[in-house]
Amino acid sequence: SKISRKRPHLITDINSIEGTVCIVDELKKVFEIAITSAYPDLDDPPVVITLSGNNPKFGDYQCNSAMPISQLLKAKNVKTNPREVANNILNKMPLTPLIERIEVAGAGFLNIYLNKAFAEHVLKCILQFGVKPPPVKKEKVIVDFSSPNIAKEMHVGHLRSTIIGDSICRVLEFLNHDVLRLNHLGDWGTQFGMLIAHLQEKFPDYKTHSPPISDLQAFYKESKKRFDEDEEFKKRAYSCVVQLQSGQPDFIAAWKLICEVSRKEFQKIYDRLNINIIDRGESFYQSRMDAVVKELKEKGFLEEDEGRLIMWGNSESHEGIPLTVVKSDGGYTYDTSDLTAIKQRVEEEKGDRFIYVTDAGQYTHFMTIDACARRAGIFKNGQKIEHVGFGVVLGEDKKKFKTRSGDTVKLIELLDEGLKRALDKLVEKGRDKVLTPDELKKAQEAVAYGCIKYADLSHNRINDYVFSFDKMLDDKGNTAVYLLYALTRIRSIARTAQISESKLLEEAKTSGFKLAHESEWKLGKVLLRFPEIILKVANDLYLHSLCEYLYEISSTFTEFYDKCYCVEKDKNGQIVNIFYERLMLCEVTAKIMEKCLDILGIKTVSKM
Ligand code: ARG
Numbered sequence: 001s002k003i004s005r006k007r008p009h010l011i012t013d014i015n016s017i018e019g020t021v022c023i024v025d026e027l028k029k030v031f032e033i034a035i036t037s038a039y040p041d042l043d044d045p046p047v048v049i050t051l052s053g054n055n056p057k058f059g060d061y062q063c064n065s066a067m068p069i070s071q072l073l074k075a076k077n078v079k080t081n082p083r084e085v086a087n088n089i090l091n092k093m094p095l096t097p098l099i100e101r102i103e104v105a106g107a108g109f110l111n112i113y114l115n116k117a118f119a120e121h122v123l124k125c126i127l128q129f130g131v132k133p134p135p136v137k138k139e140k141v142i143v144d145f146s147s148p149n150i151a152k153e154m155h156v157g158h159l160r161s162t163i164i165g166d167s168i169c170r171v172l173e174f175l176n177h178d179v180l181r182l183n184h185l186g187d188w189g190t191q192f193g194m195l196i197a198h199l200q201e202k203f204p205d206y207k208t209h210s211p212p213i214s215d216l217q218a219f220y221k222e223s224k225k226r227f228d229e230d231e232e233f234k235k236r237a238y239s240c241v242v243q244l245q246s247g248q249p250d251f252i253a254a255w256k257l258i259c260e261v262s263r264k265e266f267q268k269i270y271d272r273l274n275i276n277i278i279d280r281g282e283s284f285y286q287s288r289m290d291a292v293v294k295e296l297k298e299k300g301f302l303e304e305d306e307g308r309l310i311m312w313g314n315s316e317s318h319e320g321i322p323l324t325v326v327k328s329d330g331g332y333t334y335d336t337s338d339l340t341a342i343k344q345r346v347e348e349e350k351g352d353r354f355i356y357v358t359d360a361g362q363y364t365h366f367m368t369i370d371a372c373a374r375r376a377g378i379f380k381n382g383q384k385i386e387h388v389g390f391g392v393v394l395g396e397d398k399k400k401f402k403t404r405s406g407d408t409v410k411l412i413e414l415l416d417e418g419l420k421r422a423l424d425k426l427v428e429k430g431r432d433k434v435l436t437p438d439e440l441k442k443a444q445e446a447v448a449y450g451c452i453k454y455a456d457l458s459h460n461r462i463n464d465y466v467f468s469f470d471k472m473l474d475d476k477g478n479t480a481v482y483l484l485y486a487l488t489r490i491r492s493i494a495r496t497a498q499i500s501e502s503k504l505l506e507e508a509k510t511s512g513f514k515l516a517h518e519s520e521w522k523l524g525k526v527l528l529r530f531p532e533i534i535l536k537v538a539n540d541l542y543l544h545s546l547c548e549y550l551y552e553i554s555s556t557f558t559e560f561y562d563k564c565y566c567v568e569k570d571k572n573g574q575i576v577n578i579f580y581e582r583l584m585l586c587e588v589t590a591k592i593m594e595k596c597l598d599i600l601g602i603k604t605v606s607k608m
Pocket of ligand 1: 144146147148149184338341356357358
């Protein structure tokens with residue numbers, strides 16, 4: 001294996017770079033070559049590259065491989081120490097335009113200092129060609145998110161799933177993956193029997209006249225009440241389920257109508273939040289479920305348990321909870337449809353990644369689906385379920401999120417309140433006096449929906465999170481409002497200098513992109529980390545690191561702007577000097593911030 005090891009391809013010429021470079025990945029390749037040529041006898045030596053953190057004394061990045069390698073050598077009875085190892089690695093470094101110099105420090109750290117000319121080139125490319133994704137192997141990714149239930153409430157949990165899921169899709173789409181956004185609606189099940197039975201009686205001519213069931217939830221409650229109290233009704237509800245499941249046209253028509261009413265409500269939320277998603281509810285898998293159950297039975301994966309058919313993820317240990325594949329009355333369950341859905345996603349959709357965005361409470365369900373899919377041979381090498389779990393939404397009192405009167409919060413009402421509060425905030429700042437009505441409306445929507453999304457995405461999703469309009473509308477700290485203001489301020493710098501983008505480009509071509517001042521260099525290096533952050537998020541699906549990065553850009557920009565004039569004016573406010581290189585840096589900062597916000601699903605405005 002040592003001999004056949006492929007030497008990674010390195011960047012050798014700055015000018016061959018056309019856009020994005022993931023610096024850590026490139027450094028990993030460079031050090032892999034150095035380490036394997038310094039120690040050809042070690043199998044898979046560790047190549048550890050990290051960002052150095054805030055102290056400039058430790059360089060920009062570090063290679064911390066010398067210590068573990070020295071341990072490995074000692075285990076082979078080779079006398080050495082980490083500093084010696086570090087120096088040996090240093091002596092084998094291949095040429096790379098990314099690095100200016102490397103220092104061996106302390107116990108054997110390799111401190112890496114980036115090459116400014118390389119940084120300037122990459123930033124100039126961003127100015128010229130825009131923010132491009134780092135190249136990756138194209139994959140088909142299926143993202144199952146939002147997924148509310150018909151006739152039931154779409155609640156704040158679904159809102160979280162919608163926001164997080166959409167943003168995950170956006171990261172993956174930015175990387176040019178083939179993303180299938182699926183709404184796994186709860187649109188099938190026994191509750192439809194009771195809804196249809198109620199519908200038939202209350203609106204017998206529902207097929208020709210659309211009944212006024214605008215409030216499906218009230219309708220659901222009424223029918224549930226009858227179901228629980230009226231034995232006769234209950235029987236009829238059951239027979240409705242049977243007829244629906246056998247595909248009786250009248251029952252299918254009634255079911256469709258009920259689904260349509262719900263869908264229209266869901267769509268209002270999606271339109272407001274600018275969410276694209278394809279409806280593919282549980283009912284889609286109806287016919288496929290019969291086939292899956294038959295196959296599982298034949299292959300002996302199902303066991304009988306008090307009249308139902310179950311499947312264990314692990315046939316020997318019977319650990320955890322089994323799936324209920326067939327109920328004792330012969331009906332199918334949430335488990336059956338998810339097992340069938342994963343088979344469809346593997347075999348028909350030919351997915352490479354399978355992502356599910358739901359509350360953390362469903363983790364066990366998805367891990368059991370994962371185990372059963374593997375056991376049944378649906379998953380082949382390396383395929384797995386990626387469960388993107390999130391915590392519950394709490395009110396400011398740290399209790400379950402409710403209205404003052406104790407009712408569950410209707411999503412549309414929540415969004416309306418966001419709009420109202422956003423407008424109050426803008427008026428409080430006197431923005432209504434400077435912006436046109438149209439600009440004000442755009443700002444209001446950007447702030448309202450942006451702050452709701454950002455508050456969700458900027459916290460580690462796995463934790464519970466406290467929903468507070470006051471906090472999310474604060475214009476200080478890591479909030480959407482702060483970032484949107486920061487961005488408009490950056491944009492206004494070039495505007496006041498009256499320098500167009502094409503003029504900037506021209507300057508970049510003739511005099512180049514320069515990071516002269518220390519704080520320009522610092523900002524430049526933060527901007528260069530964009531590809532690294534994106535690849536990390538696409539891998540671990542934690543969006544809060546992207547939010548933290550955005551905030552870091554914005555604070556580093558402020559530091560730069562405090563220290564460096566971009567435009568110099570005299571006492572009368574006349575422009576006397578324009579620092580083009582700095583305006584270029586402003587432009588690249590704005591471009592990257594916009595891209596980050598776009599990936600978070602947040603609309604930006606030119607004025608607010
Ligand atoms: N309808 C479910 C709920 O409201 C979420 C569905 C998630 N997706 C899935 N394939 N099970 O909790």
